[in-house]
Amino acid sequence: MRFMMFMYPELAEENWNPTADDVAEMSRYNEELRKAGMLLSLDGLHPPAEGGRVKFDSAGEKTVTDGPFAEAREVVGGYWLIEARSKEEALEWASRVPGRDCMVEVRRVFEMEDFSEDVQAAAAQEFEGL
Amino acid sequence: MPAIEAQRSIEAVWRVEQARLIAGLARMVRDVGFAEDLAQDALVAALEKWPTSGVPDNPGAWLMATAKNRAIDLMRRGANFERKQEELVREVGARMAMEAAQSEHGLGDDLLALIFTCCHPVLGTEARVALTLKLLGGLTTPEIARAFLVSETTMAQRIVRAKQALANAGVPFETPDGSELDERLPAVLEVIYLVFNEGYAATAGEDLIRPGLCEEALRLGRIVAELVPREPEALGLIALLEIQASRTRARVGPEGEPVLLADQDRSRWDPLLIRRGLAALARAEALPAPLGAYGAQAAIAACHARAISAEETDWVRIAALYEALGAIAPSPIVELNRAVAVGMAFGPEPALTLLDAVADEPALARYHLLPSVRGDLLAKLGRDEEARAEFEQAAELAGNERERELLRGRAAECG
Numbered sequence: 001m002r003f004m005m006f007m008y009p010e011l012a013e014e015n016w017n018p019t020a021d022d023v024a025e026m027s028r029y030n031e032e033l034r035k036a037g038m039l040l041s042l043d044g045l046h047p048p049a050e051g052g053r054v055k056f057d058s059a060g061e062k063t064v065t066d067g068p069f070a071e072a073r074e075v076v077g078g079y080w081l082i083e084a085r086s087k088e089e090a091l092e093w094a095s096r097v098p099g100r101d102c103m104v105e106v107r108r109v110f111e112m113e114d115f116s117e118d119v120q121a122a123a124a125q126e127f128e129g130l
Numbered sequence: 131m132p133a134i135e136a137q138r139s140i141e142a143v144w145r146v147e148q149a150r151l152i153a154g155l156a157r158m159v160r161d162v163g164f165a166e167d168l169a170q171d172a173l174v175a176a177l178e179k180w181p182t183s184g185v186p187d188n189p190g191a192w193l194m195a196t197a198k199n200r201a202i203d204l205m206r207r208g209a210n211f212e213r214k215q216e217e218l219v220r221e222v223g224a225r226m227a228m229e230a231a232q233s234e235h236g237l238g239d240d241l242l243a244l245i246f247t248c249c250h251p252v253l254g255t256e257a258r259v260a261l262t263l264k265l266l267g268g269l270t271t272p273e274i275a276r277a278f279l280v281s282e283t284t285m286a287q288r289i290v291r292a293k294q295a296l297a298n299a300g301v302p303f304e305t306p307d308g309s310e311l312d313e314r315l316p317a318v319l320e321v322i323y324l325v326f327n328e329g330y331a332a333t334a335g336e337d338l339i340r341p342g343l344c345e346e347a348l349r350l351g352r353i354v355a356e357l358v359p360r361e362p363e364a365l366g367l368i369a370l371l372e373i374q375a376s377r378t379r380a381r382v383g384p385e386g387e388p389v390l391l392a393d394q395d396r397s398r399w400d401p402l403l404i405r406r407g408l409a410a411l412a413r414a415e416a417l418p419a420p421l422g423a424y425g426a427q428a429a430i431a432a433c434h435a436r437a438i439s440a441e442e443t444d445w446v447r448i449a450a451l452y453e454a455l456g457a458i459a460p461s462p463i464v465e466l467n468r469a470v471a472v473g474m475a476f477g478p479e480p481a482l483t484l485l486d487a488v489a490d491e492p493a494l495a496r497y498h499l500l501p502s503v504r505g506d507l508l509a510k511l512g513r514d515e516e517a518r519a520e521f522e523q524a525a526e527l528a529g530n531e532r533e534r535e536l537l538r539g540r541a542a543e544c545g
Contacts, residue, residue: 035238035356036146038349085145085345086141086145088139088141092143092146
């Protein structure tokens, strides 16, 4: 089963710049994940200030906003997509992240079998239409 | 921590650590069976201590230290009057002292040595598969038994005998190098390939442990490709497996029936696994050594993966790749597949000529796909009578009812 490990830096955005040591340490961890055959993909993200948001209200009306954003809240700094045999195993790997002032959240990726039969059927229909 | 929760997190640590633990211990005690017992003892100790003490900061190091102490303890006790054993104790002590100097690279070496030991030529194929899943995959004996549809007793015996065979033969715990590596790597890759196919052959309704074998094989294949990144076949195999696994969702229909490649809904193919497969293939192709049999099969699988629809498949390239594969690993099955590709690329007539060349192969005598492919080619040429006879013969040879039905249907279509 697949798990996303989201990294939430608990730092002000302007302090997101990691040192060379931090990067080296993280690279070692990534290499360990890869050598254990667990790693499917990973990416680090630019801070939200450089991104943008599209908000939808209850009527589906869109509002597009460019960063930076005033309100401070949890933002994703990067992610790993791993293949683990259980949530506990994914959590064990998450606990080995060389982290400081951050939180790593582990979430299982939905697979088609996790959906109810009618949702699966709807998805299959949509595929057939393509 | 509640006991159940503690146990689950200990099991997770175990899953992460056990192969490296066994590999590191085997390096010291030179016996994978003994190393596994020591690792198990360390697990038992963890299950006793950690629920109250908490999981240590470096659980892998804790397990290793516990297992080593146990090793020395057991050897001292068993070795009272045996000089040879005393030497062993000293050797273990010396190795422990040196261990501080051991690098990350060394850990990878131990793991690789464990893989090569599990796939050693003194063992039969079934024993290699069982031992690899047990020591590297961390599957339990009942799980492996269920996966291979044999009784637990049979599987337990197979594993015990395999460990004994390794000990009796005095197989050294090491990674072969140079020409010996070239000689022995195919056995390692074959085990991974067999495990994958065992899982791939299982249908959705079956015990989940069997489809789980695909994930296990992918994990092992990824590990080996990382450990020997200069070996084109290690990369070729993982490329092939990633691409085949990308089709898992599309290859079985809603009733559990197999869906042929040409009829698969390609939007259900997993783009992440395709991307990983193509990347591994590109790495294999970039090496100075030519592609081997797995690499060639991966290149063929990649042609299908790149085609947006079945109609857009590059059959000319696939036909050429099958010809190359036939030169690397000659087999009537490859020729049969080559004939299909040639038929798609250049029409039914040259394909029939290729089929005629393998028509008398004993390996294909009871293989339903030979008459089935021939029937298809004949039908395209409008030779309906002959085509019908081929489909009828194919239906008789087919192994399961669904396929028989499909082939009888094709026979009926031949007017």
